[in-house]
Amino acid sequence: MNLGPLPTAWPPADADHVLVSGAAMAAIEQELFASGLPVEALMEKAALALSRRLAERPGRDRQDGLLVLVGPGHNGGDGLVVAREWHLAGGRVRIWCPFERRRPLTEAHLRHARWLGIPLLEAPPDPEDPALWVDALFGIGQHRPAGPLIEALLEERQRRRPGALVAIDVPTGLDADDGVLLGGVAATAATTYTIGLIKRGLVQDAALRWVGRLERIDLGLPAALLVQPGGEPLLGLGPADPSSAPWPVPDPAAGKYARGRLLVVAGSRRFRGAAHLALAGATASGCGSLRAALPQEITPHLWQIHPHVVLEPGLGATPAGGLALADLGEGWLDRLDAVLLGPGLGGIDPAGGPPAAAIDAQERQRWQDLADFEGLLVLDADGLNRLAALGSDWLRTRRGPTWITPHAEEFRRLFPDLAPLPRP
Structure with a gap:
């Protein structure tokens, strides 16, 4: 039987399919920063792309608005840029940040959000809040449980308003590398918008109930950053659309x-x-x-x-x-x-x-x-x-x-x- 030439590998080892650990993604970012790309530029690029993706969501988000849960690190900074863009586009948005100390760039974005007049909640939000919650608490940097307050809030949110939360990069409470819970519960996301490359923990069986629909936010990474020195993909190949498989002709x-x-x-x-x-x-x-x-x-x-x-x-x-x-x-x-x-x-x-x-x-x-x-x-x-x-x-x-x-x-x-x- 001669069905013609077939590709040597499927799926291709491109940004849509390469899986990475949190450490590997952090190393890619550090290489970009070492090359001269400002940290602020990468955050803006990621968060602006995410803002556009959120604006395309169907449903009542424009009417009910967003509530952005802001963490102390750069994941929180991403969320604050999203809050800023949503506010500037005329949307209703509020912020909740349960942390007293934040990284300098995240602190600067929070200061600007307050200057714009975006409301900052002083108390934990009501789990029945009609707004779409945006989980920007930890991302790939989380290695410990989120704590009783946040875990209880996320669990109650899912019980009362299922499907009304999306996560930036990785749902809070989920290990980005192996997909297991870091504590007793994780944020249950309707959609997880993973930044740059797909974190390997997000496609593990144990993670699926928390991740929801997985969408990748493209950063336009150079192809040279997607392979190891020997030319192999960073850690393996992720999910692929079966319709793109190399069917014989x-x-x-x-x-x-x-x-x-x-x-x-x-x-x-x-x-x-x-x-x-x-x-x-x-x-x-x-x-x-x-x-x-x-x-x-x-x-x-x-x-x-x-x-x-x-x-x-x-x-x-x-x-x-x-x-x-x-x-x-x-x-x-x-x-x-x-x-x-x-x-x-x-x-x-x-x-x-x-x-x-x-x-x-x-x-x-x-x-x-x-x-x-x-x-x-x-x-x-x-x-x-x-x-x-x-x-x-x-x-x-x-x-x-x-x-x-x-x-x-x-x-x-x-x-x-x-x-x-x-x-x-």
Whole structure:
């Protein structure tokens, strides 16, 4: 099959996709300042872009106004610039700053905001306040809990007015690097406007309920700052729009066998629906030829649901009721471009778990076949759990491209040495 040249990497290592730690972002800023860019200029650039983004929000923000929660550092300074711009544009805005000491630049912006006549609240705001709250308390510089007063206020705000808070850079109370809570609660943001580059903690599972919609505020950073000295991205690649993926483009005159030949190995006695769902997804991919190796219990009637699928002989069950990969015949990978293996395969050992001793010699041979297969292999769900029983070193023996789709627990079983480390 010839589907034309494909990009070497996706997503691209640009500002929309590179993930950074808080320290890495701070180092980038310091390099900009060392080059001659004033701190004030970078703050203005970030906060003006954020002000424009807030002005574009739908809803009642213009009528109900903003309440900016101002912290002691430069995150608070960003919030004060937003308050200034909102006020100068004729919007209603107020400020609350629960800190007596502030960094000099933030103090200067607060002094100017007071000169403009922007109200400064003396007491903590009412959690039922109708204004949109802008969390500019800490950002990436927070490493300790926000304290009982602020945590209680943020928790009550979400309870009484859910969806009425946005965060600048990082929600207060959330670690920017690993996405975990620094205290008992974090600000629950409808949108987090992260500044410059995406902080890696914002895309972790533990952070999603606090981050809300994630939007990046572009600073126009030079490309040279997005890579390490060896040319690699700073810390990894972040979320990407699937529509931008490097989809293959077949020759318009190509027949079905030149448009992708895929085998799906899925399902078991207990998880029969997984086979149907996997086949539905494979069908939607647009592949030209779709084959399936499935539990023998569901193969007789599959034609009524998926009449386009070519069936391999039905597979038996392991002692635990899982799909017996040992029943796959010789040459099962012939004339294929891709294999999906794993959804709903079920276990091997009836006592629970897939210890290596429960994988017989015949199934081990099938895994060796997969190691030698030069096409694309997608390993999902119980396919990953069985691989964990063999050992992740198997991946080093793979001759073709391999995609794995582990959730947190599957990743822990597959890579026990890496699981405790912070994710990029």
